[in-house]
Amino acid sequence: MNRRDFLKGTIVVIAGAAVPLSSLEFFDPCEVLAVNPGIHWAFLVDTYKCVGCGFCVKACKLENDVPLEAKVTRTWVERYVYTRDGHQYVDSPDGALQGFPEPRIDMGLGEFKEIEPDNVGKAFFVPKLCNHCDTPPCTQVCPVGATYKNDEGVVLVDRSWCIGCGYCIMACPYGARYFHPVYKVADKCTLCYHRITKGLPPACVEACPFGARKICNIQDSNDPVTRLILSERVGILKEEFGTRPQAFYIGLTAEVR
Amino acid sequence: MIEQLAQQAMAVPGEAWTTKELFVLPNEYIYWSIQIVMYPFMTGLVAGAFVLSSLYHVFGVQRLRDIARFSLVFSFALLPVAMMPLLLHLQQPLRGINVLMTPHFTSAISAFGIVFLTYGSIVASELWFVYRRHFVLTVRELAARKERSGFAGFRLLFFKILTLGAMDISPAALDKDHQACKIMAAIGIPVACFLHGYAGFIFGSVKANALWMTPLMPVIFICSAIVSGIALCILSYVVIQAIRRLRARREMTARPAGAGGAPAVEGLQEATRQEVMLVSNYLLYFMIAAISLEILDLIFRGYTQVKSWDILRQVIMERDFTKIFILQYGIGNLLPFVMMILPGRTVRRTAAASCLVLFGVFMMRWNVVIGGQAFSLSFAGFMDYHLPIIPHNIETFKEGLFGALLVIITPFVLFYFINKIMPAFLKEEAH
Structure with a gap:
């Protein structure tokens, strides 16, 4: 083959290949993701619907192997009572594992405060859990990388790698973390990752008789819960920490921190 | 009974020593207790002792020669602790x-290994340069013996390894050693400050904690570290010199007059006095820096009155008032300060003041670490820490009084052994 034939052949091959290749488009991965949304889990709490029964707490403990008698919990319910004479009381006995069986307020150190029903101005319940923040301070401070935020937006702990220093517990502004009494490592809400990846709702969501707790894929605008978050006036907890929580609340007031 | 046992078995770490008052979140306990108080306290002592030794090596303060060598060895003993x-x-x-x-690497604690090992190797190499002559002389002396016991044989081998084969102790070689020492000490100062400054960063960078979060924290920690390190060195130096004096006196009475060997009692006393007086001046300077920064932080919080001030004020001014203003600032700072600036300062008074300073710095660590956890994230409740004294399981031992005592005693035990290899009070000409 001489030089002329080689050049001729090259031009033919390039021209021939250009036709089918021109039918292919070069995709921007971001565009593709926008058209086919991935999964990013978010949580919605409707505080108007919560009655403080504590079923969510019990379901969570049973589902996630957190001993019932251990005084730590992945999710808990807080009771806020405002009296007409200008006082504000908050409590969460045992994280509301048994709900709120007594009307009196647990003041700690074994003391209780009776409140006259006539004196109650307003009162409500606020369920709390890990906010699965978009910029989680807890994963930032882990010295060994045992806790991390996965691609689906869930903050998880690797029990086989955690050294139990407690730095993540200190770094969480929401008090969502604790040491597991049996495994002796940091533990927290996983949004029941073992369930949601199989298409099941988290245990607390399933146990809530009033639909106060909901979970959704916030990247899917067709998800009814996502639409609620997008259309309702929702709040987040402690936004001043810049953690970008992914747990949204309907009916928050300034006193809920 | 069985229920009680089950309850104990299910005890959450931290539950044993925490009491909660008003509204505290269910997962909140005092997770960082006495050992985390000990951690910055001990690293502070390491860093401070090293900085003191560097005053002689880097800045050439000749009068500090003996205490500098002592504090370098002591800093090495404190290091593993x-x-x-x-x-x-x-x-x-x-x-x-x-x-x-x-x-x-996004975690402040992850730097621990790197900084700690860097610092450890700097101190170890500086010590090697200081003691190389001693190692070589010991090897020569042991090798020259005609008959050696098993232990002496072992010592010979051990010291041979320690020399790393560098047996040259000509004046030129020793001069090089001295130069190397100076360089090591110069690198060591910023590393020592970093070692401790980053311990302050561990606390100062926790944005969830209203009391800890301040950029001043690393600087406050460094200053108080140097204060505590110098104070401990003064105290140990005075005590050890007193013991040596006692021994010297006993040997003098036991032996006929004029026999050499024991250091002269009067000389020892005067040398100690001069060194302690000089060092205690440095202690005063660093104390002024440390207290100014701490007070600045407090005033700034009170003046700006951000959201957390309400609860912080209650903790600082009411609940922890005794611990902060009486024990830490009063007995731990003001009293020793006055003791040291009053005219007619003696070695004994300085040693007593150093003891109080050490207590003050310990209380500062306590008030930062425990005080930072004394209030709830809800800003609506408080937690109290009860130091476990009688341990009833491994956890209450580790995180109790005896665990803390174990940490305090260990450096002195280590110093005893390290002193056998690298005598802190070696008589030799300036290197």
Whole structure:
């Protein structure tokens, strides 16, 4: 083959290949993701619907192997009572594992405060859990990388790698973390990752008789819960920490921190 | 009974020593307790002792020669102990090595391994340059013996290894050693400050904690570290010199007059006095810096009155008033300060003041670490810490009084052994 034939052949091959290749488009991965949304889990709490029964707490403990008698919990319910004479009381006995069986307020150190029903101005319940923040301070401070935020937006702990220093517990502004009494490592809400990846709702969501707790894929605008978050006036907890929580609340007031 | 046992078995780490008042979140306990108080306290002592030794090596303050060598050796003895409280605190101590193996660099703690090992190697190499002559002389002396016991044979081998084969002790070689020492000490100062400054950063960078979060924290920690390090060196130096004096006196009475060997009692006393007086001046300077920064932080919080001030005021001004203003600032800072600036300062008074300063710095660590956890994240409740005294399980031992005492005693035990290899009070000409 001489030089002329080689050049001729090259031009033919390039021209021939250009036709089918021109039918292919070069995709921007971001565009593709926008058209086919991935999964990013978010949580919605409707505080108007919560009655403080504590079923969510019990379901969570049973589902996630957190001993019932251990005084730590992945999710808990807080009771806020405002009296007409200008006082504000908050409590969460045992994280509301048994709900709120007594009307009196647990003041700690074994003391209780009776409140006259006539004196109650307003009162409500606020369920709390890990906010699965978009910029989680807890994963930032882990010295060994045992806790991390996965691609689906869930903050998880690797029990086989955690050294139990407690730095993540200190770094969480929401008090969502604790040491597991049996495994002796940091533990927290996983949004029941073992369930949601199989298409099941988290245990607390399933146990809530009033639909106060909901979970959704916030990247899917067709998800009814996502639409609620997008259309309702929702709040987040402690936004001043810049953690970008992914747990949204309907009916928050300034006193809920 | 069985229920009670089950309850005990299910005890959450931290539950044993925490009491909650008003509204505290269910997962909140005082997770960082006495060992985390000991950690910055011990690293502070390491850093401070090293900075003191550097005053002689780098800045050439000749009068500090003896105390400088002593504090360098002591700093080396303190070094492994800086790590001890962390290991005692970990829920999974066997995985502690993961911090070195798989560091996660966005975490302040992950730097621990790197900074700690760098610092350790700097102190070790500086010590080697200081004591190389002693190692070589010991090897020569042992090798010259005709008959050697098994122990002497072992010592010979051990010291031979310590010399690393560098047997030249000509004046030129020793001069080089001295130069190397100076360089090591000069690198060591910023590393020592970093070692401790970053301990302050560990606390100062926790944005969830209203009391800890301040950029001043690392600087406050460094200043108080140097204060505590110098104070401990003064105290130990005075005590050890007193013991040596006592021994010298006993030997003098036991032996006929004029026999050499024991250091002269009067000379020792005067040398100690001069050194202690000089060092205590440095102690005063650093104390002024440390207290100014701490007060500045407090005033700034009170003046700006951000959201957290309400609860912080209650903790600082009411609940922890005794611990902060009486024990820390009063007995730990003001009293020793006055003791040292009053005219007619003596060695004994300085030693007593140093003792109080050490207590003050310990209380500062306590008030930062425990005080920072004395209030709830809800800003609506308080937690109290009750130091476990009689241990009833491994956890209350580790994170109790005896665990803390173990950490305090260890450096002195280590110093005893290290002193056998590298005598802190070696008589030799300036190097």
